[in-house]
Amino acid sequence: MFVLVVCCFCSIAVKAQTETDAIMMDKNELCLGGIFAYSKWTNYWEGSLKRENLNIGSVSSRQYHFMGTYGLSNKVNLLFNVPYIITKASAGTLSGLKGFQDASLAVKWDAYNKKVGKGNFNLLLGAGFSTPLSNYVADFQPLSIGMGSTNFNGRLTLDYSVNKFYATLSNAYIRRSNIEIDRTTYFTDRQIQSNQVAMPDMMQFNFGTGYRFNGTIAEISVSNMTSLSGFDIRRNDMPFPSNRMNATMVGGYVRYNLVSQLILVGGANYVVAGRNFGQNTLVHAGLFYVISLKKSKN
Amino acid sequence: MKKLNAFIYTLILCAAISCKKDIIEQTEGLAALNPTSTDANAGEWKTILLSSGAEIAVPAPLPIADKLYEAELNEIKGLQQNITKDQQKEIDYWAAGGVLRWNEIMRELVAKYNLPPYQNEDGSYPFPQAANPFAYPLFPFSNPPYAARAYAYIAAAQYDALVATWHYKKLYGRLAPYKNTTGINTKVTPTDLPSYPSEAAVLAGTTAEMMKLLFPTEIANIEQKAASHQLSMMRAGAATRSDMLAGEALGRAVAQKFITRARNDKAGAAIGTPASWTQLEDDCKARGEMAWISLESPKRPPMLPGFGKVIPILMPASDLIALRPGPPPLTGSAQLAKETQEVFDFVQKQDRENIRIAHFWADGVGTYSPPGHWNAIAAKDFIAQNLSEVKWSRNMALLNLSMMDAAIITWETKYHYFNGRPCQVKPAIKTYTGTPNFPAYISGHSTFSGAAATVLGYLTPARADDYTKMANEASLSRIVSGIHFRSDCEEGLKVGKKVGEYYINRGNADGAQ
Numbered sequence: 001m002f003v004l005v006v007c008c009f010c011s012i013a014v015k016a017q018t019e020t021d022a023i024m025m026d027k028n029e030l031c032l033g034g035i036f037a038y039s040k041w042t043n044y045w046e047g048s049l050k051r052e053n054l055n056i057g058s059v060s061s062r063q064y065h066f067m068g069t070y071g072l073s074n075k076v077n078l079l080f081n082v083p084y085i086i087t088k089a090s091a092g093t094l095s096g097l098k099g100f101q102d103a104s105l106a107v108k109w110d111a112y113n114k115k116v117g118k119g120n121f122n123l124l125l126g127a128g129f130s131t132p133l134s135n136y137v138a139d140f141q142p143l144s145i146g147m148g149s150t151n152f153n154g155r156l157t158l159d160y161s162v163n164k165f166y167a168t169l170s171n172a173y174i175r176r177s178n179i180e181i182d183r184t185t186y187f188t189d190r191q192i193q194s195n196q197v198a199m200p201d202m203m204q205f206n207f208g209t210g211y212r213f214n215g216t217i218a219e220i221s222v223s224n225m226t227s228l229s230g231f232d233i234r235r236n237d238m239p240f241p242s243n244r245m246n247a248t249m250v251g252g253y254v255r256y257n258l259v260s261q262l263i264l265v266g267g268a269n270y271v272v273a274g275r276n277f278g279q280n281t282l283v284h285a286g287l288f289y290v291i292s293l294k295k296s297k298n
Numbered sequence: 299m300k301k302l303n304a305f306i307y308t309l310i311l312c313a314a315i316s317c318k319k320d321i322i323e324q325t326e327g328l329a330a331l332n333p334t335s336t337d338a339n340a341g342e343w344k345t346i347l348l349s350s351g352a353e354i355a356v357p358a359p360l361p362i363a364d365k366l367y368e369a370e371l372n373e374i375k376g377l378q379q380n381i382t383k384d385q386q387k388e389i390d391y392w393a394a395g396g397v398l399r400w401n402e403i404m405r406e407l408v409a410k411y412n413l414p415p416y417q418n419e420d421g422s423y424p425f426p427q428a429a430n431p432f433a434y435p436l437f438p439f440s441n442p443p444y445a446a447r448a449y450a451y452i453a454a455a456q457y458d459a460l461v462a463t464w465h466y467k468k469l470y471g472r473l474a475p476y477k478n479t480t481g482i483n484t485k486v487t488p489t490d491l492p493s494y495p496s497e498a499a500v501l502a503g504t505t506a507e508m509m510k511l512l513f514p515t516e517i518a519n520i521e522q523k524a525a526s527h528q529l530s531m532m533r534a535g536a537a538t539r540s541d542m543l544a545g546e547a548l549g550r551a552v553a554q555k556f557i558t559r560a561r562n563d564k565a566g567a568a569i570g571t572p573a574s575w576t577q578l579e580d581d582c583k584a585r586g587e588m589a590w591i592s593l594e595s596p597k598r599p600p601m602l603p604g605f606g607k608v609i610p611i612l613m614p615a616s617d618l619i620a621l622r623p624g625p626p627p628l629t630g631s632a633q634l635a636k637e638t639q640e641v642f643d644f645v646q647k648q649d650r651e652n653i654r655i656a657h658f659w660a661d662g663v664g665t666y667s668p669p670g671h672w673n674a675i676a677a678k679d680f681i682a683q684n685l686s687e688v689k690w691s692r693n694m695a696l697l698n699l700s701m702m703d704a705a706i707i708t709w710e711t712k713y714h715y716f717n718g719r720p721c722q723v724k725p726a727i728k729t730y731t732g733t734p735n736f737p738a739y740i741s742g743h744s745t746f747s748g749a750a751a752t753v754l755g756y757l758t759p760a761r762a763d764d765y766t767k768m769a770n771e772a773s774l775s776r777i778v779s780g781i782h783f784r785s786d787c788e789e790g791l792k793v794g795k796k797v798g799e800y801y802i803n804r805g806n807a808d809g810a811q
Contacts, residue, residue, distance in 0.1 A: 054595035093593055093721045095645060095728030095780065137653055140730070178319060182657035185324075185674065187664055191406035193324040193674075235434070236416040237664045238732075 019079065020170035020206040020223075022122050022159035024110050025071035025290075033288030035265065037063040041278030044142070044239075047232035048275055057091025059142050059278060065286070075110045082133065085145040094143055097136065101146040104130035106153075119162035126155035126172070139181035139197075141239035142278060148179040148241065149199045164213040174202040179241060188231045188242065197242050200230035208253070215257040221269075224248045233276050243276035263288040324678070325402065328394035333686040336491040337810070340688040341465030344808040346612060346695065347555050348458045351465030354551045356544055359470055359494045362478045370538035371479045377533040378483055385533060386485075392530045393486045396501040397456065397690035398677055403505075403523060404452055405666040405673060407513050411440040412664055414598070414735070421596035425569055431514040438513065442742055443568070443605040443705040445667040448512045450695075450702035451560055452505060454611055457695035459504045459552035460497060460688040463545065467492040476535050485534035495545035496537035497687045502527040503549025511557045559611070568604035568709075575599050582716040588629040590718045590737040601736040606710025610703050613800055618703055621796050622711045623789045626739035634723065637783040641720040642727050645780040652778040653730050659743060659775035660731040668743050668772070669701040672750035675768065679758055692810045693757050700749040700801040704794050708745040711793070712737040719781055729780035740790035741782045744773040748794020749801075756802045769794070 025031055040060040043052050064084045069077050081104045088096035106128030114121045131150040138148030155172040176199035185193045203226045210219035230244030251269025258264050266285040271277065341351040348354065360367050381389075392399055415424050415435035424435055431437035438444055472494035476482045502524035509520045528542045537545075578600070582589035592598045610618055627633035644652060661668045676697050680690055719738045721727040734742075751769035755762030773791050776782035805811055 091595065093727075093729045093733045093780070095648070095730055097648070135650060137650075137657070139657060140653075178321065182654045183660070183665075184658070185405075185666070187406070187409040187666075191402070191409050191666070192321065193326075193402075194321045196321045198319045198321055234413060234664070236413050 019106055019108060019126050019128065019155055019172070020157060020168065020208065020221075021217075022110075022124055022157060022161075022166070022168055023212075023217075024074065024108070025069050025077050027071045027073045028292060028294040029071045030068065030291045030293055031070075031263070031288050032068040032291070033066075033263070033286055035063075035065040035067060035284050035286030037061075037065065037282055037284035039063070039280050039282035041271070041280040044278040045274045045276060046235065046237075049235075050279070055092035056089040056094060056142065058089070060088050060090070061145070062086045062088075063284075067286075067288075072107075077108045079106045079108060079128075080104065087143045087145055089143060097140060097143050097145050099136045099145055100133035101136065102130040102151075103133050104128060116160070117162075119160055122159040122161075124155075124157040124159065126153075126157065128153045128155070128172075137182070138179050138241050139183065139186075141241060141243075144241075147176070147199065148181075149176040151176050153204075161212065164211055165209075166212045167209040168207070170204075170206040170208075172204040174204060176201055181241075186240065188240070197240075198229075199242055200227035200244060202227055210253075215255070215263070217253065217255040219253045221251050221253065222248070223251070223269075230276070239276060245277050246273075246275040247271050247277045247280075248273040249280075261290045263290065324674075325394065325398070325681070327390075328681065330390070330393035330485075330487045331395040331398075331687070332487040332684055333489075333689070334684045335686060335689075336489060337464065337686040337688050338468060338491065339464075340461060340686070340692075340810065341463075341468050343461045343464075343688075343692065343810045345458045345461050346454045346699075347559060348462060348552065351461040351463075354462055354548060356462070356466045356495055356548050359472045359540055359544065362472065367478075367538070367540070370540055371475055371482065373539055374475055374482055374532055374535055377529075378535070381533065385530075388526060388530045389485050389534045392498065392527050393534060395681070395687065395690060396498050396527065397687055397694060398681065399527070400452070400456070400501055400505045401673055401677055401694060403520070404449060405670040407516055408440045408445045408448065408670050409664060409666045411436060411438055411513065412445065412667060413439065414441075414663060415439060417596055417598075423596075423598055428514065428566075436515055440513075440667070441601055442661075442667045442669065442746075443602050443608075443709055444565075446669045446698075446702045446705035446746070447560075447563075447565055447608065449669050449673060450611060450698040451512065451556055452508050453691070453695040453698040455504050455508055455553050455556040456501055457688075457691045458556075459500045459549045460691045462548055462552060463495050463497050463500045464688050466495055466544075466548075470494050472541070474536060475538050482535040484536075486531070486536045491686075493537040494541045495548050496528070496531065496541040497545065498531040498537065499528050499542040499545025500549040500552075501687070503546035504553045505549075507550040507553030508556065511560055563609040563611075564604070565608045568602040568608060570599075570603040572599070574603060578603060578713055578716050586629070587716075588718055588723070590716050591722060592735055593719070593722060593733050594735055598735050600713070601734070602709060603713045603736075606706055606708075606713055608706050608709075610699075610706060612699055612804065613703050613797075617800070618707050618797070619710060621707050621793050622714060623740065623793060626715055626717050626783070626785050626789075629717075633785075634783070637785060638720055638724050638727075640784060641777055641780055641782075642724060644778045645727055645729065649778075655771055655775045656730040656779040659772040660779065661743070662732050662734075668746040669698065669705075669750075671772075672697065672701065672746065672754070675765075676750075676754055676757075679754070679761060683758070689810065692808065696757070696801045696805050697750060697753050699804075700753045700798050701746050703797045703800070704745040704749040705742065707793055707797065708740055708742045708790065709736075711740050712742075715739050720783055721780060727780050731779045731781060733781050738782055739786045740793060741773065741776050741786040742790070743776050744769075744782075744787045744790025745794040745797070747772040748791040749798040750794075752795045752798025753801050753805075756798075756805055 086098040112123040157170040206223040208221035253267035426437035506524040747769035751765035
């Protein structure tokens, strides 16, 4: 399930069976499910200066993801996600927001397999697309539910496993469209007289390693997202969608087949370094069900 | 392999669809200003602080037969050799109109400096210091009252300086360089308006000089822009070096008059003192009303409580203060309960269109403020009207003088009554923009907008209804944002309109109508 939720100021990757891994559904198998995620941060980086803000307190978001994966073939999977997000600030007067965020659709292709040494090497290619499901407000950071841009990404994933242990390295380039905001001008490092905002493209890396056997996974990971342009939040200013948002996260993830068709997932991650980004902690848990759409053989 | 190709093509196609990242800004690529009238007699228009356009002496220029003038023409010819792309861009930028461009620069400065200072370790707040402007917090904090006054002083000084310019243009009648020789390419709209002194240099000189008062950390930056304005207009063939020198000197001299005035208008004391802040609270409580408190954490001192004492540039202070409306709904009254409920109902709905309105007009932290927004609205319409620089300036002066007075009477009223915001009265009210750190009644946005729409409706009658609608929406935006009661907004609009009417009278009597 290829899902990158680049969500608001506190953007974070929610993982299920994800774009960054090497797991494939078989042909005509459909995996459907949902994840609930809760994220929260109190400190954030204003540019590179770490600070708190007593006028927002902690910013939290509750996220409901409806997700699925379908095996077009044993080698090509389609993945989708529809998230609904609710944000809240624990202090100050600013209102939280809620709504459907960005629907994403992705294709993952298990392009190359080879036995190398004692283990298996696997190369996967991915391409993804996401776009806002509603005309939500992007220009109300950090309480907006998302960034409002339509994104495309291309991804390369390398996986190497020996027996029950594996390591996966995944890298994506995320192309983001301009967004339109409700005001006619805004200040970045200069005044821009337009309601259009050029959003920085992003580079994303993920490295995960752990145990993988018979549908059970236990992984620890480190990931990084880096904006390729954008500007820093000025001293005591509000954040803005086109800030240069960077983050490095560490996390853990488990996946377990309760019964053969029922999968339980859960995980957490934490931002250890950032720029124009909330020091987020995110926990998630979800349940998936695998259905075979194949006509019964003979 | 086929699969891989298909995959790559899909990727490229996707990237291409999302490729368009260039943003065309609103006043990019404007044609050169092409006034329908030169307003040749504008030297007789009524000035604001100058006694007349003739008050500041400008020496007579050298006759065009003089060898030195000939040398100046050669300088222009030299500047026009091999004009680079960047130089052409700079010419085109300034040729669209000096008042327009300096107004845009002002809006940018206001946005840049419109940031509330971060608190000290002990929870107190530092204040920007004019005497030490580069220390954090940078001077100034160009909040709405500061911005309204800055826009007004700049616009009024530019106007007086341009009236003086037009006076001397007519008096001396030295025509533009391209009228006096061959071989100069005219990169602005050719005009019969004399070029001595140069209006570009007057605007550059006036504005650069005013920065010494208003944005001291930007003097170096603005001086460079002033030099660029003058050099570009010389390269464009619009004026010679002596046209520029005379203009810049005139502009700076006029600006000095305004600076002297501004230094004594009591704005410097508007921050008040801890004792005066406590006094406001005590006075309000003594009247039996719920006193305003800062909803920021740590509690921030109220914004410029003494701004209501600032002396207006034109309008007699007593006339302005007489516009203060009666009290807001009293604490505990049914009316206040009703208005609080209205705000609560709006914010609870989280209606997308209302949030759009809230954000379109928010003009809060980090923006050019509500007066800046109305300058942007005005500029857009004036561009379409092909006004002369002096007429542009006169219109901008009327608009901005009215908004400075709107700021004064608004702040006077706010601190006279010292009442709380909806989210103070009912903490369950959450807001769609930052809660301003000063009392609610009357709404600054409403007063600014009432004044601006009234003045703009006078200047461009065909758009009067549109301006009224905009003002009403700007006013409403504060209710749906959750930060104002309906009384704040309705009374603000009324007061604003009255301020605007004063400037209609002024406009009818300044000789420019």
